[in-house]
Amino acid sequence: MASVPHVAVIGGGSTGAGIARDLSMRGLDVTLLEQGNLTHGTTGRMHGLLHSGGRYAVSDQKSARECIAENRVLRDIASHCVEMTGGLFVKRPEDSAAYFEEKLAGCEECGIPAEVLSDEEARAVEPHLAKDVDRAISVPDGAVDPFRLVVANAASAQEHGARIETHSTVTDLLVEDGEVAGVEVEHGSGPGKRVHGVEGGREEVRADYVVNATGAWAGRIGEMAGVDIEVRPSKGVMTVMNVRQVDTVINRCRPKGDADIIVPHETTCILGTTDEEVDDPEDYPEERWEVDMMIDTLSEVVPMLAEARTIRSFWGVRPLYEPPEVGSEDPTDITRDYFLLDHEERDGLAGMTSIVGGKFTTYRMMGEEISDHVCEQFGIDADCRTADVPLPGSEEFSVLRDYMDEFGLRSPIGRRSVERLGSRADEVLDTDGPNPTVCGCEGVTRAEVRDAIEQSGSDLNAVRIRTRASMGNCQGGFCCHRLASELLPEHDELTARRAWDELLEERWKGQRHALWGQQLSQAMLNYALHATTQNRDSDPADGEPVDFGAFDDGSAESGTGMAVGVATDGGNRGD
Amino acid sequence: MSDAEPPDGADAGSPGTDAGGEFDPVEPDTGEEFEPVDVFPDSGDFDLRPGADSCYKCSTCDTSCPVAEVDDDFPGPKFQGPEQWRLKRTDDDHEVDDSVMDCSNCMRCDNACPSGVPLSQMHNTARGQYVDDRMSTLSVEYWRNRILANYRTSAWFASKAPRVANVAMNFGPARWVMEKAMGITSEREFPAFATETFTEWWARRGGAAASREHAREARERRSEPADADKRVAYFHGCYAEYNTPEVGKALVRVYEHFGYEVVVPDQGCSGTPMFANGMLEDARRHAEVNVPSLSALAEEGCDAIASCTSCSMALRQEYPELFDIEGIDDVAAHTFESVEYLRIHEDLVSEVREAEVGDDLAAEFAYHAPCHARNQGLDRQAVELFRDLEGAAIEDVGESCSGISGTYGWKDEKYETSMAIGEEMFEHMHDADGETGMTECPTCAMQMEHGTGYEVRHPLELLEAALVD
Amino acid sequence: MEFFDEAVPHYRGSHTDRNALVPTHGGTVKPTARYPASVSAGLASEDRDVLLVGFDSLVDFDAPHAAAHLEAAGVPFEVRAVTVRFPGDLRADAEVTRYAKPLDTDGETTVDGRSRPVRGALAERVAAELDGEGRVGFPAILGDDRPHRVRAALEDRLDADVFEVPMGPPSLPGMRLEDALFDALDEAGVSIETGNPVVDYDGDDRIEQVSVEKHGARIPNTADQYVLATGGLVGKGVESDRKRVSEPVFGCHVPHPDDRYDWFDTEAFGDHAFARFGVETDDSLRPLNGRGSAEFENLRAAGSVLGGYDFPAEKSGSGVSIATGYAAGRRAGEAV
The missing domain is CATH 1.10.8 (Helicase, Ruva Protein; domain 3)
Structure with a gap:
């Protein structure tokens, strides 16, 4: 090859950032384009569960096996983004005992370490579980910070020469001679980091190959080149509690259903979720019943949630995809598997592949597969190293340090800060x-x-x-x-x-x-x-000019400009 | 996936009702309803993170904190309480910041919070965890704190030979050793031990039988029914027992004046100094004596009263917050501060208004409201009660904290902070007309005396002088 | 207002009916009818130049940011800013009271290994930065008990007027106001008990007694007339859950939309219904029930527990509190 091929990756979520890292580590020239901040789309709107695979152990064992494999990889390469909380599948008296057994068997079949806990043992792990919970299966679920993970992937890509453009919306695909030749981009504030007030601009990013990793937005990118990508976006609510009522991921052990998971996330717990197909990934109703259902249904498992403080709720859209011939009615029946759509094979449009479906936990594996595919196009033979090389921040580090002596920080502040920064802590906090x-x-x-x-x-x-x-x-x-x-x-x-x-x-x-x-x-x-x-609702700097002369200037006869700034009461009482 | 679901949860545990639910590898279902065991057998395991739900970050607690005002190493109650608890992890030993040991447990933040955050409970629990996890039981600091916290034990020994103890404890070389070896400041004089403890006096006087007789006579004099059910249990605490029995005596006489029979139940330390030092297990041992004894009396309709505001505070608030002992909530609901109880049940205000007092104690008092009185809503009680008493004038020296906070000011490393906090009070005491102090709290009294040289009286002593012939 | 001016002599503004514009910590100006003496030299309608002084570890007031923001607001004077270290190098995250205390007492502090009084040390640091400005603004930490003396000492050494820039909670000017109001109550011979909530009452059309809850014990208190001044949503005088909004002590009617999604506007500074939550009253400030008649003949309400006004938008919080507090007290007094 005369020169290194240039790949434009559209979408700054976990998948896009993972692809950008993988390709740039293999020596390709990469530009990552994201319309908002990194994680702006689905990635920034998930509950942060690092799947053990347990949730899919009955319904989708292929996904379950992928999850447990990637779960182990991420613990290793992204240790500063992951908290190994462990997880429980909790059975209430009215939940099916048969399903409980199926779940247990499924975990064993997929190689997911699982252990049955009695009611007492489960409550010893999570004291706030309902008193009538009758047993539980423990699995290695964890919590992962999607923001940190994606930022670390992007930073790694950047270290390997990639260009990362946030607030840059793809407005068109450049198609030349039946082949995708790049994209047209509208920058929010000029290339590079976003700075408010900096004039944006249009740019043609020419590329040898384009990867569409825009998840629920994939159909829109497809349209720009006249190809159909039948993503079935499905919304789900997540309700954020103010504190952690549980320190373990709590799954309700039921076949399927809304409001069946609580994920401890940093200082909070996140309750999830619903599953409703929507037409537009950006414009869908966010409804009261969804929030109420999270609280009412999940308080059957952890009763104190009923009275606990929630600080916000947010919605995400799953980028679900199934081959059109399957035709599932209910979005909960659509597979969580991912699909690689090579538009050359599929639509006769060379130079672009879309990746749709899938889930956060397996983002790296998806990145690996599509990177293999891209390399194949150019006959490049380079090994994937993303499973072995730790992400920036996850190199050798320990959160157990003397924060006060080292950084002058109080214990829990230092601990949280070091957890967030990982191996970058010394560089940042010193x-x-x-x-x-x-x-x-x-x-x-x-x-x-x-x-x-x-x-x-x-x-x-x-x-x-x-x-x-x-x-x-x-x-x-x-x-x-x-x-x-x-x-x-x-x-x-x-x-x-x-x-x-x-x-x-x-x-x-x-x-x-x-x-x-x-x-x-x-x-x-x-x-x-x-x-x-702060008077920010009528900030004088934003509105009409203020007639300062019309107000009291402190002098006995307003307008003379003389100051009487000193108290005359001796200053002993109250003043 | 659909299972035959049982109609409701009641019999769901029985084998056979669940489709296919025939096997449980760990625990066969017995079909019996299960009552879970208490998952918080130890106070150290209380999870107070949910308490952070009530915090709006308004920081009013921080402005009420006397330690944060003079010591920037102490980050204030909002950090120590809701912020630290919310940020804390449960999986790690090294979580509680060591600054929690700088909190003096004055509990003013509880009173300041407009939103009901359990601040002092958070501090007490965190301190307990810190001491359990971090403080070596071999360290001098641990044993110094433990000895200070278990004042009752030292005082008991001292009371066996009070005169010797008084000399020995304040003997120069001995104090030098205490400071160097133990970190007990030599700036302070140890309080004098009474030659006769309160309970020795009480027994000599004839105990409950004598009190019953006095009370009956008083009711007759007051034309109250002879069989009126007026009986109170006096929680004298350690200080009135060993150091200021005159306060206990005044209480007995004032209550008898109002026709109350006083009983003195079995009791240990209230635990206040132990909470402040994170010695929750020591405090629990004493609570296990106090709670059964007081709750049995409460059941008979006999409320508990304390002359020390920290003792009443402990029984009312800290006990139910920190321990789970049968009857503990009853004790909390049936404990009162001694003057407060009379205000509620007798027309104390009118009687004081009609009384007159000589200047045997003093004519003018500089009154300091202890933090723990503030927390029970009693900070205005003495001033508002005595402002109408003929022959005595009382002046509030302001809302600052005395700074001693029990054992806090006794620690060599805390002495300066303690005196810096107290400075405002000393100054206001000097500005006040009176040269005699007044307060309900024995350790505040120690600090007032230490900072000004004034003699310090308890409101009960003035009440006795005004009302009892 | 006269009543207020008498009770709180350290407040200014009574000389005119015009509002004053007080610069606050974010760098905007806030209109107000009365203001503490400590801010009066900083009024934005004066044209003398200003130096704003910030402290490097006090994050609530960033002097350069505030100065730039004031300039953007078009104030009729030059604003410069400087960030200095507070003498004695207080630890990061020290409380505002920790700054105020040594200034109150003019305590000794160690500067460059030398012990010296803190007011002088602070003035020296600022004087080095002063460039002819006639007035110098500090974050509102200039003393708690003796703010006047602190300002006078700094003014003396700086040869410029000194003022405070109010910050968010915890606010020392607010604490000083609270102290002054409590002093006035004490002088008037009022009985005060704080720290324990009123949780219940007896009576039907008339409140006979209220119960104060203390650690599980309920202690009765009686009066002829009662005034409810328990605050709004922030002070917990008004409470809410997912279904309704209520007044917790006497169960007074609080009008509100049924659907909680109608309680707010979608924009942060939109027209929020929740900001107006509170009781409705008759002309005598007695809370009304849902049918338009007084809940109790001897209960009046004052301050933020009152509904129907959006004080953050109107900047009317203290004004309504002062006016209704006065009126409710008067009416209650007349009724006795």
Whole structure:
């Protein structure tokens, strides 16, 4: 080959980032294009379960086997993104005992380590389980932070020479002589990191090959080249609790059904989910009944959820796909398997392959398969190394350190921070100046915020997904303005103000589904803080010019400009 | 996949009702209803993360914290409480930040929180976990804290030979050794031990029988029914027992004046100094004496009263929060501070308004409300009660904390913090007209005396002077 | 307002009916009728130049950000900003009271290995940065008990007026106001008990007594007239669950839409129904039941427990509290 082939990967979710890493590690020239932030689509909207495969052990054993294999790989290469919580399949008295046995047998058949726990043993593991739960199967489920994982994949790709473009929407596919020759992209704010207020622009990205890894959006990309990709997007709600009521993944041991999983995720628990087919992956109803069902149904398993505080809910769309001839009616019957659609074979359109279906846990395996396929196109013989080389941050590290002595951080803040940063902790946290906590709920310090800003520009939502800042119980009430302040002096005030507004709106969006009880009170406090103290609802910098002369200037006769700034009461009482 | 589901959960466990559910490799179904065992046998295992649900981060607790105000190594109750609990992991020993040992357990944050976050419970539990996990039981600090926390034990020994103890404990070289070897500050004088303990006096006076007689006479004098059911159990605690029996005596006389028979039940330490040092097991041992004894009396309609606000605080709040002992909630609901109880059940205000008092104790008092009184809503009680008492003037020296917080100010490394916290109170005491202090809490009294040289009285002593002939 | 001005002499603004614009920590200005003396030198309608001083480990006030934001708002003066280290190098995350305390007492602090009073040390650091500005703004940490003395000492050394920039909670100016109000109550001979909630009441059309809950014991309290001033959603005077909104102490009617998805607007600063949750009252400030008559003849409501107004949007929180607190107290007094 005269030169290294250039591959454009569309979609900055787990699959796209995984493909970008794999291809660039094999020496190809890669450009990753994402319309929003990394994880903007489905990846950023999942419950963070690292499957053991147990959930598919009865219905889809091929997926189950893939899951347990990849589960082991990720524990190894992405240790700073994974928390091995363990999981339980919990059987209530009214749940089928036969299914319980099938589940157990299925796990054994698929090589998933499984063990039956008595009611007492299960409650010893998870004290808040309902008193009438009668037994459980323990499996090696885990929790994984999808943001961190995708950011680490993208960072690794970048280290291997890839170009990562976020906030860059593909507006068209360039088709020349019946072959895809690249894509046309609209950049939100100019190439590179996103900076508010920087003029965007159109760019033609020419490529030797295009990979469509846009999940639920795959059909749209297909349309641009006139090919049909029948993705069947299916929405699911996830409700975020304020604290961890459980430290183990709790699955309801039932054949299928809504509201059957609780995943401990960082400081929170995430309840899931529903499964409803939608027409448009971006525009679908987010409904009250879905949130109510999560709480009401899952409190049968963990009763304290009924009264517990939820801080927000969000929805994701699964990029389900099945060959059109299958024709499942119910989205829950559609396979969770993935499909590689080579458009040359399938539609006579060379130069592009789409990958659809699949699930987060097996993202790396999907990346490997499609990378093999791409390499084949160019006759490249290069081994996949993504299962062996740890991701940036997951090289040898330990979270057990003396945070106070090393970084001057309090124990749980240091622990959380080191867990997030993994092996990058020393590089990020070892600072000279004071390193105050910016987000108290999640224990995020200035050093970590500045590191994230360095990586992602002025986009505070990108800072949020990297650090978890503003994702705790006050949902940004006390830290949005602090985060905005950290953007200066690298960015100017207007940029900071826009980023601040955007973060406030984003935080509000998900909280709307949690507005009762404690979170409604929190929302009122936040609103008072932001609108009263900070006057952000009528920010004088945003609106009409203020006639400052019309207001009290402190002098006895307003308008004279004289100051009476000093108290006259001696200052001993109260003042 | 569809199974024949049992109609409801009631008999679902029985073999045979589940389609195909014939085999359980671990535990055969017996069909019996199962009552789960208590998963929290030890207080150390309380999971208080859900308590963080009530926190809005308003930080009012932080502004109420007397330690955070003078010590920036202490990150304040919001961090120690809801933030730390929410961030904590359950799978790791090295989780509780060591700054939890800097908390003085004044519990002002409980009172400050507008939203009912169980702050002091979080602190007490975290401290217990920290001590269990991190503090070596071979360390000097551990044993120093344990000795300070178990003041009752030392005091019991001392009371056997109070005069010798008084000299020996404050003997210069001995104090030097204590400071160097144990970290007990030599800046403070150990409190004097009474030559006769409260219970020795009580027994000499004729115990409950004598009290019954006094109470009957008083009811007759007050034209109350002779058989009125007026009986209280006095929880004197360690300090009124060993150091200030005059407070206990005043309580007995004041209650008898109102026609109450006083009983003095079996009792140990309330646990306050042990909570503050994370010695939850020691505290539990004492609670296992106090709870059965007081709950049995409560069942007979005999409420408990304490003259020490930290003792009443412990029985009312910390007991049910930290321990699971039968009858503990009854004890909490039937325990009162001694003056509070009279305010509720007698027309104390009118009687004080009509009384007059000489200046034997003092004519003017500089009153300090102990933090633990504040927490029971009693911080205004003494001032509002005595402002109408003829012959005595009382001035509130403000809402600051005295800074001693029981054993806290006795630790060499905490002494400076303790005095820095107390500075505001000392200053206000000097500014006040009176040169005699007043407070309900024995250790606050120690600090007031230490910082100003004033003598310090308990409100019960003034009540006795005003009401009892 | 006269009543308020008398009770809280350290507040300013009574000389005019105009509102003042007070710069706050995010760098906007907030309109208000009264303001603490400690902020009066910072009013945005004055034209003297300003130096804003921030502390490097106090994240709630970023001076350069606030200064740039004020400039963007078009204030009629120049604003410069400087970030310094607080003398004595307080640890990151120190409480605001930890900054205020040594300033109150002018305690000794160690600067460059030398022990010296903190006010002078702070003034020296700031003086080095001052470039002829007539006024200097600090985050609101300038003392708790003796803020006037702290400001006077700094003004003396800086030869410029000193003011505070109010921040979010925990707010020292708010704590000082609370202290002043409690002092006024004490002077008026009021009995006060705090720390334990009223949880129940006896009575039908009239409240006979209320019960205070203490650790499982219920302690009765009686009065002729009662005023409900328990706050709104934040203060828990108004509570909610997934189905309804309620007033927890007396069960007073709180009007609200049935569907909780109608309680809010989709935009963060939209027209939120929840902001107006609270009791409705008659002309005598007595809460009304769902049928339009008074819930109790001797219960009045004041402050944030009242419904029908959106104080964050109107910036009317303290104003409504002062006016209704005064009126409810007056009416209750007249009824006795």
